[in-house]
């Protein structure tokens with residue numbers, strides 16, 4: 025038996041009639057405590073009184089009419105033959121992914137894009153969200169405007185893959201985003217309340233304190249994760265909501281709940297567009313309009329309830345009267361007209377005949393669309409609606425505020441979020457154990473080394489420079505490749521400046537990056553018998569920390585430029601090996617033509633500085649029985665050419681700045 029709610033709204037004849045039956049207030053099932061979507065099957069988890077007052081499912085204040093006309097998008101096909109360097113390269117033909125797709129979606133409507141896998145649904149919804157890279161021809165307009173930053177802020181886009189931080193809880197995820205996305209006119213308290221409202225409206229109350237999870241971390245379920253993703257977009261009460269396969273991988277009940285939420289959001293005056301793979305007939309009935317794609321070509325665009333009537337009118341009838349309309353149109357989009365007929369053909373004529381017939385069915389459907397549906401659609405798209413003119417007035421005002429919050433607010437929220445998300449990593453027992461054990465082991469190996477064993481002592485100083493070059497560099501290379509999806513998602517929604525993110529992200533790593541070397545140097549310096557002077561110890565510590573910051577910058581730059589942790593790790597291994605060899609400890613007489621390598625090695629400058637502060641100019645050591653030599657005349661130290669140490673400090677300062685600028689510029693090009 026179908027629930028009464030769904031019976032009432034099944035198979036609308038026209039979108040207008042469909043909306044006429046149910047006003048936004050009636051449709052908003054979630055404004056009633058009995059209708060909140062439960063979390064993990066919790067049926068009595070109703071929203072609070074406060075959330076009912078300020079529900080995110082409330083009416084949208086700035087409705088948007090979305091129009092798209094003759095959208096065409098092609099990509100270069102990969103032929104796989106030849107390569108740039110070897111053999112001749114065949115010219116790559118362009119492959120059409122979208123071919124003349126048009127449509128109109130008005131506030132209050134829920135449009136579903138249907139089509140077989142690879143038919144171009146994701147490409148189309150990404151284009152409508154203003155995020156498609158490459159050359160798109162045709163026009164997309166939002167109340168007659170192109171995709172401006174003000175439209176961007178009124179648009180919510182939920183991608184197929186949920187991009188969420190796995191270690192944050194549901195509430196934390198929504199609260200941090202609320203603090204970043206909601207305008208500065210709202211107080212902190214109001215923003216937090218808005219996040220709480222989303223938690224309760226989307227039925228996430230029960231799992232609000234559970235971590236999101238992902239990968240190997242156990243967290244909330246797939247359906248809950250999808251609702252969190254929708255909730256993140258709902259925080260700003262978007263006028264236009266675009267979703268890519270929000271129900272994929274979910275059971276039918278959860279999928280129905282999500283589509284039902286989308287319908288409620290549409291009924292609140294929003295324009296909602298979603299792609300969907302294979303909806304059940306129950307889900308199909310919730311859509312107002314459908315757009316069916318076949319290999320990038322539209323074959324139907326219009327009311328969901330008129331699909332069967334339309335295809336019947338052009339000679340395509342379903343095999344049985346109880347067929348799910350979605351299954352029927354998906355078969356047609358694949359060129360399959362009727363199950364029985366199709367399978368007979370396979371057996372009798374073989375694969376080639378079957379493909380030919382499918383192609384001819386698809387061509388016939390494309391021509392029928394152009395002849396019967398497109399002229400009406402074109403006329404509707406070119407018409408100007410009263411709502412469009414009304415909203416244009418607010419454009420100038422909304423364009424003046426490019427960012428929802430101040431730089432400082434963005435920085436402080438991003439810093440807190442980064443510290444929270446990465447606390448498990450920064451303060452991981454394994455990292456602390458590693459540093460402690462290496463420091464104790466080196467302390468024991470160099471136990472109370474004496475100046476007379478000069479080779480050993482400078483070896484310890486060189487070890488400081490190399491170990492604290494490798495370790496921070498390797499930790500830093502993963503930073504941006506790991507963060508890439510989140511950064512792209514949040515930056516394309518115009519939530520924050522790159523500078524506030526960049527500084528927050530690098531500052532967030534500093535406490536642990538600096539605490540660990542401090543512990544290490546403290547233990548190893550005194551155990552290793554280096555100069556027992558507090559000043560020399562503190563200067564040694566400062567130099568090591570300085571080196572850590574430079575190495576971190578190199579790691580960040582490599583990660584940001586390559587955006588691939590594996591490649592960056594390989595490159596940094598080569599780089600560190602070069603720095604190790606050219607650092608001035610192992611090879612004292614590097615051939616002139618390659619001696620420049622040491623000047624680009626930050627470990628070389630660090631090593632020079634460490635030796636420079638450890639020994640004074642007139643310091644002597646026992647270089648033979650009863651013989652005393654000047655430390656500075658020791659072959660390994662003499663070749664370092666220790667002079668004015670300010671030059672070494674300056675060289676490191678330039679590297680510190682330069683590598684971080686490189687990393688920033690690489691992120692700008694993401």
Ligand SMILES: Nc1ncnc2c1ncn2[C@@H]1O[C@H](COP(=O)(O)OP(=O)(O)OP(=O)(O)O)[C@@H](O)[C@H]1O
Nearest residue numbers: 099121139140141142143144145146147148299301
């Ligand atoms: N950047 C790209 N590089 C190569 N091929 C692409 C690219 N973008 C899209 N395509 C191709 O374009 C076609 C349409 O892709 P799209 O992801 O839009 O399809 P879809 O209908 O969403 O598929 P699915 O339902 O499986 O997600 C596919 O054949 C895909 O391989």
